[in-house]
Amino acid sequence: MKVFYKLKEWEKIRQKYNDKGAVKRREEKLMKKFNKWDKKCELYERKVREYKDVKREENRGVISWVKDILGVKGEEEEIPLPDNLKPFYSYSPKPRKPDFTLLDATDPNLRKLTPLEKKVLKNSSKTTSLLSQIKSEWSESYSQYLLSTHGPSFTKAALIKATSDLTSPSSLYPLPRLSHRKITYHSGPTNSGKTYNALLALKSAPTGMYLGPLRLLALEVYEELTSSGVYCSLITGQERRNVPFSTHVSATVEMARMEEFDVVVIDEIQLLGDEERGAGWTRAFMGVECKEVHVCGGGEGVERVRRMAEECGDDFEVVEYERFNELKVEEGPLNKNKDYKTGVREGDAIVAFSKNDIFAIRREIEENTEFKCCVIYGALPPESRAQQAKLFNDPSSDYKVLVASDAVGLGLNLNIGRVVFHTMFKGGRNVEILNHSLVKQIAGRAGRRNSVYKHGAVTCRRKEDMRHLRKMLETDITPIERAGLLPNVQHVEAFADVTGIESMSELFSQFTSAAQVSRGYFLCRQEAISKAASMADTLENLKVTEKFTLCIAPFNESDEMAKGLVMGFAEALQRGRPYGLDVKIPEGRVKTFEDLGHLCALHHLIDLYLWLSQRFEVADNALETATAMRRKRVLLGMITEALEGGEGALKLKHDYNKMDERYRARWRKLQRERQGRDRGGKGERRFLPNRGTGKGEASARGPASRNQKQRRFARGKKRQDAAVS
Incomplete structure (x- = not known):
C-alpha cells in the first residue's frame, strides 16, 4: 500500500494497469484491504472530518485566501506553480496549458479524480496527512513569492486593517x-423613579458626571445639583459653564469627559x-x-448592555423598577365629533406630529374652551420648551392644557x-403607524x-x-440587538495617513467599506456624513480632522442657510480669521406661523455657530461669540412673546381633519x-380575484392568457386609485 502514498509512483501504477479489467480487479482487491484497515482504525471519524476541513479550504483557492488577507479587490494573478508541487498535478486527464499556473491548480473542476483515487482520499487518514503537507508547502511557496513581489502591499494591508x-x-x-x-x-x-435613584448615588459621590440625551436634561440636573x-x-x-473647584459635571452624552470620576450616570441608555x-x-x-456606572433606561436595553x-x-x-401610578386606557x-371643542379637561396633553396640527389644535381649544394651551415641539429652542413646560407645571398659571409633539x-x-x-400616523410622504x-x-x-x-x-x-x-x-418592547459606533477623529486621521x-x-467611503464591525454593532450616520x-x-487647506469635524456638525444638508453658515465658517477657518455671524433679527411683532x-x-x-466655535479655536473669536449669545437671547424673547401672545397671535390656515x-x-x-409586492413578487402589484364569484377567474379551457392578466391588473389598479381618491 505504500505505493499509493508516494507521489512519484502514481504514474507507474496507472501505466502498469492499462487494461480496464485488470484495473477493476486491482481496485476491488485494494478496496478490501482499505476496508479491513479502516475497521481497525479507531480515529476514522475524526480523520474524515479533518479531511473535509482541508478539502473545504483547498477549494477556496490560494488566490482567494491571499485576497482575503490583503483585503483588496482586483483581477487574479497568474502565479507559476512551485516545482516541488508540479508532479502532483501531472496526472490530470484534461489537456493543460503549456504554462501551468497556481490559478489553474486551484480550480476544483480541473483535476478529475478516478473512482479509486476518490475512495483513497475519502477513507485514508494518511492521504489526509499528505494533503495537509501539500497545502503547507503550497502556502509556503506562494507566501515567498508574494513577499518578494508584494511586500509593500502586505504592510499597507495590515495598516489599513x-x-x-x-x-x-x-x-x-x-x-x-x-x-x-x-x-x-x-x-x-x-x-x-429609576433616574431619581441613580441621581442619589451621584449626589453622594465625591466626584461624578451626569450624561443625558438633551440639553434640557443636562440643565435640569445641573440646577438640581x-x-x-x-x-x-x-x-x-x-x-459651557465652568464652575471653579467643581466636583461634578452635567453634560450631554456627546460631550462626555473621559476623565476619572467616582460615579457616572448615563440616562436613556x-x-x-x-x-x-x-x-x-x-x-x-x-x-x-470611574468606579461605578449607573445606566438608566427601559428593559429593552438590558441584554445588549x-x-x-x-x-x-x-x-x-x-435593578428592576415598577411604575408608581397605574396607567389606564x-x-x-375624547368625544364623538373627532374634535377638541368638547371633552378637553385640565391636565390633558394632546400629542400630534405636525407643527400645523399643533397650532390648529391650540387655536380650537382656546376658542371653544376656557383653557389656555402651552406648545412643545422639536423645532422650538430647548430654552423655549423648558419655559413652556414650566408654565404648564405651574398650578397658579392659566395654562392648563399642553399641545405637543413626540418631543x-x-x-x-x-x-x-x-x-x-x-x-x-406619523410622517410625510412615507406615512408610518406608531410603533409600540x-x-x-x-x-x-x-x-x-x-x-x-x-x-x-x-x-x-x-x-x-x-x-x-x-x-x-x-x-x-423589542430588545435592542446592536449598538451604534462612529469612527473618531483619530481613526479618520490614521486611515488618511495610510x-x-x-x-x-x-x-469616508473607503473607511466604511474596510471597517470591520462585530455582530452586535453598526456604524451610525453613514448617509448624513457622506453627504x-x-x-x-x-x-482646501484644511486638515482631515477639521473636515471630519465639519461633517459631524449638527445640521441638515438640505438646509441652505445652515449649509452656507458651515461653508462660511470653514472659509474663515482657512484664512485663520474669525467668522462674523450674519443673522439679521426681524423687526416688529411676530404675526404668522411662518414668522415663528x-x-x-x-x-x-x-x-450651530456656537457649536462650531467651541470645536475650532479661532483667534479673536470671543467678540463674535458674545454677539451671537446676545442675539440668541433676543430671539428667545421674541419666540416666547409669540407663543404667549394670546388668542389670534399667530395666523394659520390649516384643517387638521383633512390632513389626517x-x-x-x-x-x-x-x-x-x-x-x-408580497403576493406578486418584487416590484409587481397583483390583485387576486374573489373566490366563488367567477369574476376574474380563468376559463374552463385553461389558464388565463397574458393579455387577460394585464387587463385584470389594469382594472384592479383603476379601482384602487378610485378608492384612494
Missing part, C-alpha cells in the same frame, strides 16, 4: 480597562441603538473612567393627567409621581385608533402596495 478595525470597541479605551467597574442598570418604564450645594459645571454642544446618535452612548459607556459589560470585563447588576375616545416623550418632567393621541416603543414612551408620561393625579390615563381623538393603542400598550486619500467623501463629506471636498418658524431657524443657526384623512388614505395605499 488596523486603522479600520472596530471589532473590539472596548479596546479603544485602554484606561477604563485597567480598572474593574461596577455597572448598575436601572431598568423600568417612565415614572418609575447646584441647589443641593454641589459644585457642578454644565457642558453642552453650545454652552436604550438610545445606544439609535441610528443617528447611538455612537454617543456606546462611547460614553465604554470610555468613562450586559454583553457590552462582559466585553469590558466589568461587573453587571440589574379609557373606554372611549414630550423624552426628557421633560410634566404634570400630565391624561395623554390624548391626535392620530396614530413610541406609544409606550408617550403614554407613560401621564400620571407623574408626586403630581395631583392618582393615576395616568390615555385615549385617542378617534374611536378607530383605540384598538391600535391598546395593542401597542400590550406589546412587549491610504493617502485626500478627498473626504472618498476617504456632508461631499460638501467638505470643496474646501423663521425665528426658530435663526436660533438654530446661532446654536390624507395620511390615512396614504397609509392604506402603501399597505396595498406592500401586500401586492
Whole structure:
C-alpha cells in the first residue's frame, strides 16, 4: 500500500494497469484491504472530518485566501506553480496549458479524480496527512513569492486593517480597562423613579458626571445639583459653564469627559441603538473612567448592555423598577365629533406630529374652551420648551392644557393627567403607524409621581385608533440587538495617513467599506456624513480632522442657510480669521406661523455657530461669540412673546381633519402596495380575484392568457386609485 502514498509512483501504477479489467480487479482487491484497515482504525471519524476541513479550504483557492488577507479587490494573478508541487498535478486527464499556473491548480473542476483515487482520499487518514503537507508547502511557496513581489502591499494591508478595525470597541479605551467597574442598570418604564435613584448615588459621590440625551436634561440636573450645594459645571454642544473647584459635571452624552470620576450616570441608555446618535452612548459607556456606572433606561436595553459589560470585563447588576401610578386606557375616545371643542379637561396633553396640527389644535381649544394651551415641539429652542413646560407645571398659571409633539416623550418632567393621541400616523410622504416603543414612551408620561393625579390615563381623538393603542400598550418592547459606533477623529486621521486619500467623501467611503464591525454593532450616520463629506471636498487647506469635524456638525444638508453658515465658517477657518455671524433679527411683532418658524431657524443657526466655535479655536473669536449669545437671547424673547401672545397671535390656515384623512388614505395605499409586492413578487402589484364569484377567474379551457392578466391588473389598479381618491 505504500505505493499509493508516494507521489512519484502514481504514474507507474496507472501505466502498469492499462487494461480496464485488470484495473477493476486491482481496485476491488485494494478496496478490501482499505476496508479491513479502516475497521481497525479507531480515529476514522475524526480523520474524515479533518479531511473535509482541508478539502473545504483547498477549494477556496490560494488566490482567494491571499485576497482575503490583503483585503483588496482586483483581477487574479497568474502565479507559476512551485516545482516541488508540479508532479502532483501531472496526472490530470484534461489537456493543460503549456504554462501551468497556481490559478489553474486551484480550480476544483480541473483535476478529475478516478473512482479509486476518490475512495483513497475519502477513507485514508494518511492521504489526509499528505494533503495537509501539500497545502503547507503550497502556502509556503506562494507566501515567498508574494513577499518578494508584494511586500509593500502586505504592510499597507495590515495598516489599513488596523486603522479600520472596530471589532473590539472596548479596546479603544485602554484606561477604563485597567480598572474593574461596577455597572448598575436601572431598568423600568417612565415614572418609575429609576433616574431619581441613580441621581442619589451621584449626589453622594465625591466626584461624578451626569450624561443625558438633551440639553434640557443636562440643565435640569445641573440646577438640581447646584441647589443641593454641589459644585457642578454644565457642558453642552453650545454652552459651557465652568464652575471653579467643581466636583461634578452635567453634560450631554456627546460631550462626555473621559476623565476619572467616582460615579457616572448615563440616562436613556436604550438610545445606544439609535441610528443617528447611538455612537454617543456606546462611547460614553465604554470610555468613562470611574468606579461605578449607573445606566438608566427601559428593559429593552438590558441584554445588549450586559454583553457590552462582559466585553469590558466589568461587573453587571440589574435593578428592576415598577411604575408608581397605574396607567389606564379609557373606554372611549375624547368625544364623538373627532374634535377638541368638547371633552378637553385640565391636565390633558394632546400629542400630534405636525407643527400645523399643533397650532390648529391650540387655536380650537382656546376658542371653544376656557383653557389656555402651552406648545412643545422639536423645532422650538430647548430654552423655549423648558419655559413652556414650566408654565404648564405651574398650578397658579392659566395654562392648563399642553399641545405637543413626540418631543414630550423624552426628557421633560410634566404634570400630565391624561395623554390624548391626535392620530396614530406619523410622517410625510412615507406615512408610518406608531410603533409600540413610541406609544409606550408617550403614554407613560401621564400620571407623574408626586403630581395631583392618582393615576395616568390615555385615549385617542378617534374611536378607530383605540384598538391600535391598546395593542401597542400590550406589546412587549423589542430588545435592542446592536449598538451604534462612529469612527473618531483619530481613526479618520490614521486611515488618511495610510491610504493617502485626500478627498473626504472618498476617504469616508473607503473607511466604511474596510471597517470591520462585530455582530452586535453598526456604524451610525453613514448617509448624513457622506453627504456632508461631499460638501467638505470643496474646501482646501484644511486638515482631515477639521473636515471630519465639519461633517459631524449638527445640521441638515438640505438646509441652505445652515449649509452656507458651515461653508462660511470653514472659509474663515482657512484664512485663520474669525467668522462674523450674519443673522439679521426681524423687526416688529411676530404675526404668522411662518414668522415663528423663521425665528426658530435663526436660533438654530446661532446654536450651530456656537457649536462650531467651541470645536475650532479661532483667534479673536470671543467678540463674535458674545454677539451671537446676545442675539440668541433676543430671539428667545421674541419666540416666547409669540407663543404667549394670546388668542389670534399667530395666523394659520390649516384643517387638521383633512390632513389626517390624507395620511390615512396614504397609509392604506402603501399597505396595498406592500401586500401586492408580497403576493406578486418584487416590484409587481397583483390583485387576486374573489373566490366563488367567477369574476376574474380563468376559463374552463385553461389558464388565463397574458393579455387577460394585464387587463385584470389594469382594472384592479383603476379601482384602487378610485378608492384612494
